Amino acid sequence: MRHIISILLENEAGALSRVSGLFSARGYNIESLTVAPTEDESMSRMTIVTSGSEDVIEQITKQLNKLVEVVKVVDLFEAPHIERELMLIKVRAGPKDRDDLKRMSDIFRGRIIDVSEDTYTIELTGTGQKLDAFIEALGKTAILETARTGACGIARGQRVLRI
């Protein structure tokens, strides 16, 4: 089953490779991984989307907690949560396609953030599924390039991940 694991870790060189090394060494799967410093510069927050049986997920969280630079680990799937991913997508936008593409982008609540003679670059946020749906709707021939951040997530309500 798919899980989103949020990790607070020391913002130090090498911390990322400890986490990614753990996943590869123990054969855990990484669907996506995003990381950036938090409002407290000394700490980073990492979001890993992974999948596995309950036993595997339990081992993943335990092994992550064991890493010396990891401060806190939360499996967001244990409670209601929000998940978002950002995608930048560059599409072929010749004169006769432009209106269609604009409309499609509006339907998905995307924003066109760069325009050239025959391309549009669209910014789109949402769940991974929504981004997949947009790609599907555009069709492969229109797409020149995509850049996706991978999911990041946060718990709903008053639950917070901080020290």
Next chain:
Amino acid sequence: MELSGAEILIKCLQAEKVEYVFGYPGGAVLFIYDELFKQNKVKHVLVRHEQGATHAADGYSRSSRKVGVALVTSGPGVTNAVTGIATAYMDSIPMVIITGQVPTHAIGLDAFQECDAIGITRPCVKHNFLVKDVKDLALTMKKAFYLATTGRPGPVLVDIPKDVTTDKCKFEYPETVSMRSYNPVVKGHPGQIKKAAQLLLEAKRPMVYAGGGVILSDASPQLTKLVKMLGFPCTNTLMGLGGFPATDKHFVGMLGMHGTYEANMAMQNCDVLVAIGARFDDRVIGDPAHFGQVPRKIIHIDIDPSSISKRVKVDVPIVGHVLDVLDDLISLIEAGKQRPEPKALNAWWEQIKLWRTKDCLRYDRKSKIIKPQYVLEKLYEITRGDAFITSDVGQHQMWAAQFYKFDKPRRWINSGGLGTMGFGLPAAMGVQLANPGASVVCVTGEASFQMCIQELSTCKQYRLPIKVVNLNNRYMGMVRQWQQFFHGNRYSESYMDALPDFVKLAESYGHVGISIEKPADVEPALKEAFKRTDELVFLDFITDQTENVYPMVGGGKGLTEMILAEEL
């Protein structure tokens, strides 16, 4: 006053009361060696290969409760040390490894003797640090010793670029250290301990299964007390030997792949199992599905949450320091009136006695060729069970574990997790330095011994009177045994041809060598060796080539699917 990084490093080691550093010099650590030269509090032991440095530091730590320290240079110094670091990591041994690194400005430029020490060792250390600024050095060293010794212990590596050893700053060694991301649990959860006590008291067929965690947390007195108080059978893992006295009537022997018949049967057939500082690994319980066929309640005490429910689901997990948890468990049971029901317990012991009659460790005592088991029995008698025994890896290791009855912890020093051939001799050096005057024996085989044979030279330099018991069967015995059992007697590359004359070899290093070919000569030779209290004696026992280790649970088999010695 400002001190150089090298001076600071030595001051840190002194502050940590480090007695010995096992190491080998090289370009990146020259300033550190220069500072070592200028003082005499921290003694340096010059090994002949960096693997020897890490194993020696490891043996020193295992036998003394202190932190083993190794010092090696950058590049090949680090890569040679990796085997020893991984060995310590698998067995959770507290060590600090200091590695030289090329100067900070040269890192990443493929400089001479540069390697990514942090990257290479990351999967086999508890933690590692690259010190980029001399101002961070003292705190990093403090953290390294703190991390190595607390929680689940393990090796910690500190990589120091050469320019950091010459840069200067003010030195102040922190008294204490705390890390927000590292807070190991000590006390077990009282509710869980209560549940465990209740389960134990209600057990009809109880079993105590104790591992290396008991040794590491110095909890042998507590384990012994608990077992005797309850009258339960107790088994030790390979790593746990000596954690419970082997000559006590409650001891049913080691369990696992080469465990005793009674230990494995009791493990499988018990109704309540308490695992203490052990991790249900593949060499201990075999196939987890087979192990899980029998319903039983499992209590698991371990300091590392990730060890719990990793291979086997448990009913009552207790995360905490084994020593503290056992103290609490004992107090709780002592305070209550309830005791295990004697009738059920007696019936269980009767069953175990029946299993014991299999006499699973029997061997041919009338053999005209030396049986390795016989050598170990005699070794046990002559040393009165009081020696420190290190071993390499293979058949000799298993026979030593089966036939030398360890009554005290930290006497049995072997590479259990990683299974590192070549461990025995350098580890024995560390043991001997930590325990001057004690009898230290390295039980080895002719294949393993050749993997770190160069350390015979170190033994001469530091006058380490180790006794080497070489069970020489001219085969990689354990490999040959597997090939006999599981590969149709095809002895692919397991024969050691062109062996050296070990007696002459020992002599060439300045030691004493004795070759023993007849069973009648075993005892006199051992006695002769132990008379030479100030010399290393290499005893080359020419043993039966065809002898196998029994019982044996084949790889991936169930714990009770044992191959036993043929009827003699």
